[in-house]
Amino acid sequence: MTQILIVDDHPLFRLALVQAVGNLAGDVEVFEADSLDTARAELVTHRDIDIVLLDLHMPGNHGLMGLVALRTEYPAIAVVMISANDDPQVVRRALTYGAAGFIPKRSSIAAIQDMLRTIIACEEPLPLPQGRILDTEAEQDRQLARRLASLSPQQLRVLILVAEGLLNKQIADRLDIQERTVKAHMSAVFERLEVRNRTQASVLLRSLEVADPSRTVDE
Secondary structure (H helix, E strand, O other), X not given: OEEEEEEOOOHHHHHHHXXXXXXXXXXXXXXXXXXXXXXXXXXXXXXXXXXEEEEOOOOOOOXXXXXXXXXXXXXXXXXXXXXXXXXXXXXXXXXXXXXXXXXXXXOOHHHHHHHHHHHHOOOOOOOOOOOOOOHHHHHHXXXXXXXXXXXXXXXXXXXXXXXXXXXXXXXXXXXXXXXXXXXXXXXXXXXXXXXXXXXXXXXXXXXXXXXXXXXXXXX
C-alpha cells in the first residue's frame, strides 16, 4: 500500500488532490493536513507515509523552508511541491533543495496522476521546462542545499527559530532543551553553514522564502 499525505491549506484544492490520488490505480491510502505543524503530527502518527504533497505557500511553510525541514526530518519520504507559482526558477530551486517533483496547481488531474505514478514507481520525473537561470544563482543554491543537508533535524529546528528572531532561552523553552544545548547547536550550525553569526545564518535561511504572487502587497 502507498500512503500519501496531502498538505494544503485550501480545502477545495485539497479535495481535488484527494480525488486525484484516490483514483490512482493500485492500493493507495490518503491523509490530509492544512499546515506544516499538522503535517508533522500526521507523520508521527502514520509512520509508513511514502509521499508528501506539500503546498509551497502555506502556514508554517515559509517557501522552501518546509521542504528542507521535512527532507531533514524524514529523508526516506518523497516530498512533492505543489504551487500556483510555477516560475522556472522556483521549480529549479525546489528540485535543488530535495523535492521529488513539482506539480503546478494549473495541472490537469491526468498530469497530476502521471507525476504521482512516476514517483510511486521510483522513476525519474520528466524534466520540466526551464527558463534562463544564472549559473551563479544555481551554484549558490546547490552549495546551500549541501550545507543544510549536513544539519541534524534538531540543528535545523534551532536555526529556523533563530531566523524567526527567538533568543537562546526562548528556543530552549520551545524545544524543551537546555540553553547550553542551544548554544552548542548554534556553534555547529555556524560551522556547517560557514557563517560567523546569527544574522548571517538567518539571512541564508531566509533566502529559502518564496514570494506568493497570489497575495498583494497590502495583504
